[in-house]
Amino acid sequence: MNIQVAPSLDQLPYLKDIFTALRRGKHICMEDTLLYGALEKHYEHFKSLFDALGLQLVHHQRGIFYMVDDSAPSAAESIVYFMAILIESMDDRGASIQDAIERSPRKVFLIEDLPHLTMPKYQDLMRGVLDVKDRQGVQRIIASMTRYGFVEALDGGAFRFRQSAFRLLDVCALAGVEADSNARAAVDEEAPAEDAKDMPGSCGMGRDAAGVEA
Amino acid sequence: MRIDPKAHFQFLAKQIALVESLCRRETPLREGEVLDLIDFYGEGQPSIEELKIKGILEYRSQSDEYAIRYSLGEYVREMVNARRMIGTEWTQQQLQSLRYLLGYLEQMVGGRRGSRSDWTGFKQHLRDLERQAESIRSAFTGNLEVIREQVGEFRKQKPGTSRERFIWISRIWDEHLAPMADVFSPDGEWEKLIVGFEKVLNAVNETAPDEVQDQVRWVSMSLTEMVRAASHTHLEGTREVWPIYNSEKRDGSIARDASRLLEAARKRTQGWNNLHLDSYFGLEDSRGGGERFIRPFDDSKLAGDLAEKLTHTPAPLPVLEARPKIKVRFPLSDNEIHAKLRASGGRTDATLSWMVQTFPDASLNEVIRAYGRFVLEHGLKRVSGGRQTVKHPEGTLTAYPLVLELK
Numbered sequence: 001m002n003i004q005v006a007p008s009l010d011q012l013p014y015l016k017d018i019f020t021a022l023r024r025g026k027h028i029c030m031e032d033t034l035l036y037g038a039l040e041k042h043y044e045h046f047k048s049l050f051d052a053l054g055l056q057l058v059h060h061q062r063g064i065f066y067m068v069d070d071s072a073p074s075a076a077e078s079i080v081y082f083m084a085i086l087i088e089s090m091d092d093r094g095a096s097i098q099d100a101i102e103r104s105p106r107k108v109f110l111i112e113d114l115p116h117l118t119m120p121k122y123q124d125l126m127r128g129v130l131d132v133k134d135r136q137g138v139q140r141i142i143a144s145m146t147r148y149g150f151v152e153a154l155d156g157g158a159f160r161f162r163q164s165a166f167r168l169l170d171v172c173a174l175a176g177v178e179a180d181s182n183a184r185a186a187v188d189e190e191a192p193a194e195d196a197k198d199m200p201g202s203c204g205m206g207r208d209a210a211g212v213e214a
Numbered sequence: 215m216r217i218d219p220k221a222h223f224q225f226l227a228k229q230i231a232l233v234e235s236l237c238r239r240e241t242p243l244r245e246g247e248v249l250d251l252i253d254f255y256g257e258g259q260p261s262i263e264e265l266k267i268k269g270i271l272e273y274r275s276q277s278d279e280y281a282i283r284y285s286l287g288e289y290v291r292e293m294v295n296a297r298r299m300i301g302t303e304w305t306q307q308q309l310q311s312l313r314y315l316l317g318y319l320e321q322m323v324g325g326r327r328g329s330r331s332d333w334t335g336f337k338q339h340l341r342d343l344e345r346q347a348e349s350i351r352s353a354f355t356g357n358l359e360v361i362r363e364q365v366g367e368f369r370k371q372k373p374g375t376s377r378e379r380f381i382w383i384s385r386i387w388d389e390h391l392a393p394m395a396d397v398f399s400p401d402g403e404w405e406k407l408i409v410g411f412e413k414v415l416n417a418v419n420e421t422a423p424d425e426v427q428d429q430v431r432w433v434s435m436s437l438t439e440m441v442r443a444a445s446h447t448h449l450e451g452t453r454e455v456w457p458i459y460n461s462e463k464r465d466g467s468i469a470r471d472a473s474r475l476l477e478a479a480r481k482r483t484q485g486w487n488n489l490h491l492d493s494y495f496g497l498e499d500s501r502g503g504g505e506r507f508i509r510p511f512d513d514s515k516l517a518g519d520l521a522e523k524l525t526h527t528p529a530p531l532p533v534l535e536a537r538p539k540i541k542v543r544f545p546l547s548d549n550e551i552h553a554k555l556r557a558s559g560g561r562t563d564a565t566l567s568w569m570v571q572t573f574p575d576a577s578l579n580e581v582i583r584a585y586g587r588f589v590l591e592h593g594l595k596r597v598s599g600g601r602q603t604v605k606h607p608e609g610t611l612t613a614y615p616l617v618l619e620l621k
Contacts, residue, residue: 025497072491080491081479084472091469094374098465129479148497169468174494176471179478 012045013038022050022057022067027149027164029064039065062166066149075144078130080175082141083168085122089115097169101161111138111157217269225268226286231255233270233282237290242279292349299364299386300357300447302393308350309397312407315343319414333426336418340429343411347436351443358447361386365454376465387459394448404444411437546576546584552620555588560620562589563602563613570606578608593619 009015018035021028028035039046043059050057056068086109087097100107116122116138126132132141135157142159145151150168151159226233232255236243243251248262248271262280265271271280282290322336364386373382397404415430422430551569558564562585569581576584599615 066497069496070492072495073497076491076495076497077489080475080489080495084475087469087472088476091376091465091472094372094379096372096376096461096465097468098461125476125479171491171495172475173468173471175489175491176474178489180471180474183474183478183481 009049012042012049015049018046021149022065023055025067025069025073025148027064027066027162027167029062029149029163031152031162032149036063036065060167062163064164064167066164066167073144073148075141075148078132078141079145079148079150079168080172081125081130082116082138082145083165083172084176085116085125086114087169087172089119089122101163101165101169106160108154108158108160111135111142111159114138217267222269225260225264225270228257229255229260229265229270232257232260233286233290234294236270236282237287237294239282242274242277242281244279248280292352298357299360299390300353301389304353305394305397308346308353309403309407311346312343312411315339315346316407316410316414319343319418320410323414323417333422336422337426337429340426340433344429344433344436347433347440351436351440354440354443354447357390358450361390361447361451361454365458368458376462376469380459380462380466383455383459383462387455391448391451391455395452398445398448404441408437408441546573546580548584548587551584551588555618556620560592560594560618561597562594562616562618563599566611566613567602567604570604570611578606578611581606581611588618589616595619 014035018028018039021032021035028039030036039059040063043065047057050067058066058068060066090097090100100109112118112135116126116132117135126137130137130141132138139157142151142153142157145168146153146159148164149162150165151161153159232251235251235255236248239247245262248265252259252262252265262271266273269283270286272283273280281287318339319336322339368379368382372379396402399405412434415434419427419430546569550572551565554568554572555562555565558568565588566581566585569576569585573581594616597615597617601615602613604611604613
């Protein structure tokens with residue numbers, strides 16, 4: 001095995017901090033000045049080190065470092081749906097989620113202003129899909145996002161996005177495409193029976209024609 | 215009809231919306247169409263007669279139609295072009311006019327049209343070319359200002375949802391800037407025309423009288439300015455619009471995907487547990503297994519392990535030579551032969567045949583020697599029966615019907 005080795009592990013700055021953060025699933029971005037700087041400067045060495053340990057370090061094009069694993073964390077679904085609701089509601093109000101992540105100064109989100117529990121169309125989703133009924137439930141999701149480095153928690157339950165949240169947008173996009181294709185597939189599966197029933201000259205195999213439901 | 219310039223321009227300023235609408239019409243208008251435009255755009259409902267008196271409209275008695283005065287139309291169109299977005303259609307029209315002028319000049323230079331010594335027609339076309347180049351330059355320069363104004367307006371107050379914003383910015387990008395990329399590409403129509411003009415003007419400069427050469431220089435300068443303005447507008451316009459276009463496209467895509475996800479969750483056609491997040495949201499779990507390396511790392515044991523792992527170069531594995539293909543050889547076994555002889559009652563003919571079959575690797579000599587040893591060691595007697603022919607790869611053997619007196 002050909003491993004590109006740093007002259008010494010001592011020369012990998014903040015190794016312990018970086019290792020600890022990444023192993024906890026944290027996304028390191030430019031806001032983590034020291035850790036990000038060390039990772040960016042010695043990326044190949046860190047990558048070789050983690051490769052040797054069987055860990056996969058990723059450098060996202062938006063300037064994010066994180067470690068991938070075979071399975072999504074337990075909070076993954078909550079985070080994805082939380083983000084999807086936020087994106088849709090912001091878009092309805094003519095606001096851009098990218099601006100919220102990227103613009104300086106960053107937009108601050110107050111928990112009481114979030115649409116998740118205040119807008120009826122999202123309340124149902126939060127209850128039915130995520131089993132989140134109250135402010136504490138929303139705070140738990142935000143706490144997870146904070147641990148993974150997607151948001152920065154502020155006083156009073158407020159938060160703002162970090163650059164790392166761009167990875168969340170990628171995840172939401174993939175989940176949206178998957179959900180859409182699954183929905184289409186479900187429709188396609190149902191379609192042939194309807195088609196056959198309505199098809200001119202068909203032999204009447206629809207449920208009504210067969211008399212099953214008559 | 216004598217037109218008072220001051221009154222003309224005052225009237226023009228007041229009725230500019232009407233005049234612009236008249237300019238947009240490619241063909242002459244009937245009286246009813248003019249009245250419609252007056253109703254819609256006219257300031258204070260001017261009459262057709264007034265439009266004629268102020269030098270705006272001309273009456274064409276042959277066809278009983280009205281048209282904007284030609285010189286005024288050209289002038290207003292140029293003004294309008296300088297403050298509107300230039301589209302593909304307009305650019306293609308300009309390219310077509312330039313193509314026509316180039317073709318005409320090429321024919322004159324090649325002596326295929328007009329007299330080579332008469333430069334009157336040539337000079338007229340140079341004037342047309344200069345005017346055309348100036349008009350295009352002015353339009354492109356104004357166009358960049360319009361693009362910047364619109365982008366500034368967009369940044370100040372973004373219109374609606376990401377979809378609405380994308381439609382808005384797409385209109386500028388798709389209709390005005392993207393199609394120009396082909397026109398301004400290094401081997402595009404624009405470049406071909408400019409090269410064509412350079413050739414013609416250089417050819418003329420060698421033989422033309424001084425006054426024509428002067429005119430050619432002016433035209434060349436106008437063309438250079440035109441090209442510079444057009445390229446600059448396209449480049450700067452692209453710089454202004456492209457990042458917004460991309461960003462809005464991405465915003466739209468993000469919002470659409472989020473809505474799809476939520477819609478699927480609402481319909482329950484996609485149960486939320488069915489999202490395959492493992493495949494694209496695999497992460498170390500901040501509360502779970504992620505801790506397992508942390509403690510040993512603290513006491514530097516892991517550091518030692520890492521160091522060893524990283525610096526240790528495993529010794530090369532011993533090279534195993536490929537084992538030669540060995541044919542397993544079954545040697546003749548006296549014991550087995552003896553047992554066979556006993557089993558067959560000492561009959562040698564059956565035994566010889568058996569030996570050849572049972573020990574296929576034994577050479578003919580080996581078979582004969584082993585067979586001979588038994589025959590010589592034991593007494594034998596003839597019995598009735600025919601001779602047997604036994605085939606061996608190296609020859610044919612004949613077995614006589616003998617019986618050994620085994621000890």
